[in-house]
Amino acid sequence: MSDQILLALKGVESKLTSCDLEQRVLADRLTQLEQKGVLLTGEGVTKNGSSLGDLFLKSFDQNRELFEKTRSVRLELKAASDAITTSSGRTIASGGVGAPGATILGLQSALPTRPTGGTSAVEYSRYTGQEGAAAQQSAEGDAKAAVKPTHSLITQTGLTIAGYSKMSKQALSDSSELKRSVDITLSRSVGTALDVALVNGAVGFAGGFETLATASTSLIYTGLVDAISEGVSVMQTAGFNPNVAALNPVDWLAILVAKGTANDHYLSGNYLGAMPSEMRGLKVILSPSVDAGKALLLDSAHSELLIVNNFTVEIGYVNADFTSNLVSILGEMRVIPVFRTVGSAMLITPKP
Template identity: 30%
Template sequence: MEAIGIEQRTLADRLLQLEQKSTATDDAPAATATLGAQFVKDAGYADFQKKTSRGSVGLELKNTVTNAIANTFSERRPGVVEGAFRLFTIEDLLVRLPTSANAIDWVRENVFTNAAAETAEGIQIPQSSITFTPGTMPVQNIAHFVKVTRQLAMDNAAMAAYINRRMVYGVNLRVENQLVSGNGTSPNLSGLTNAGNFTAHGYTAAALTALNLSPTNRFDLIGKMIGDCALADYPADVVILNTADWWTLRLTKDSQGRYILGDPGSSVPPVLFGLPVVASNAMVSDNVWVGSLAQAATLHDREQIVLDLSDSDENNFQLGLVSVRAMRRLALTVEKPAAARYGDLTPA
């Protein structure tokens, strides 16, 4: 009887543990599927695995690009997921609008003359004026492809990692470069630093010296540019610097050898004068962009990342290869160049 009682208590404990585990699982929030995970779980991908004839499968993926390494696939293959990756921030600060067109009709504000004034009864109300320049911005394609072995394409875990860590990253890397420095000549985007998309900060070394500011102190120039945006009623919301220039500022010391932006052992967010700093290799070295991205520009999304998988390319079928293509379609319009300042970080 004692042995039976012990066994009953043991079984009861096991049942309680199973119930608790089930409850914890049900209460846990569902993890957001990564781009690669979405792709390999799509019905089209399953059909591609089963088919014996040539063909292709495509899927548009629209969730936010995140760090897709942790806990997203069952195994890692050397040579598939290694590499250096840039953090993308500029897109998060832009106004983003979906579009179904292949070109964007837009207008750029030239001059706003504000004549608003106190008006007595019976007196003519003053008239303000705004001038615009209309334009059409084509939606551009940014894409690339690679060839992989069919064996890799049939391996869900490796394929998810490959798509996440290479194809998607490669497209968005190029997108950020174009958002900042695209020259506007098709098929390039017209980037933030393209002529006509900004107001030159206009400072020379002599001008800064005349204002009792140092022409070699980068903090002085950036602070002055932020102030100019505020004076123009376009309060800045971001500073964009080249990565090397940011670290030059981060390592700046005072006359006593102390780091101005914080000790090396402390966690220092990239912030200057209360504004977030985007340190990006897309920005040309020794240049700086300061302004209100929310007011200056708009990102038009025609298609988010579209992934295509096909063995129909030339010689793929015979060689047992599969082409993986990642493509994105978008346009950037800068409606208010007055909301942005750009120029040399250390003017001559």
């Protein structure tokens, strides 16, 4: 008898559990309906002369039961569409949006990069020279020559390069090409500002690479190309392997179009050939921030550009933008420049 009672109780428990699940499903559906609301298409407004108030009452009566259960209901009223006329046959096609391409200029193209997310500053030791030098031991048992490298402790904080643009919310929604145009323009502008900060310096990176580089004025060569080759020789003697030359675009153009005095042939090679990106084994980087008439010669193995935050684009509201239907499009990146060895960069100036 007790077994039958237990079996009956289990059956009741199973039914109660099933009812509880069904109630939960119904509650979820009601919540979804409440959040989604009810759409009123406004059919019959122009045909029957019904007002929006009539539509509201009619729709509310249809959904009164839902309101009594959820105590909330959203009704969206839309008037009937305009009558179709001959002007409706007009077709408008998007003609596209123009924007300059992302920049390929800048000293950042010459530096090895490494991601370092979540870093606000980097501390490293910069080699500045050495004390003493190795020498031949005069006799067995004599003291040997001492050699001691000298370092300076450098704490380099991150540099934030950023810019923003205002844009109407309608334009942002209507044209993805227009947003892309803004993105590209921001990217190019941030890249240009980063080049200025790396070459000429910025707050937190005083002087930039031009100041950190060893200044060298040739006593022999008046041509910039020959003066650069002289600098390569000097740096190799000092133990470096220079592999990048950063030039102002104006100077690089003058090098490419230079002609011989005997036969008027272009010294750079083929008249109709592609513009080269190398010079005597050196990779050429164009930087408008490099002083005209000079060249920044680098052994890139001794420098680095740490990427704290890659270039990102964010969209948001500022102050009264929401009520003005405006959005702010922000583009920014955060980097930490590293220069590990004095002498690994040389600022070349030809003989006056």
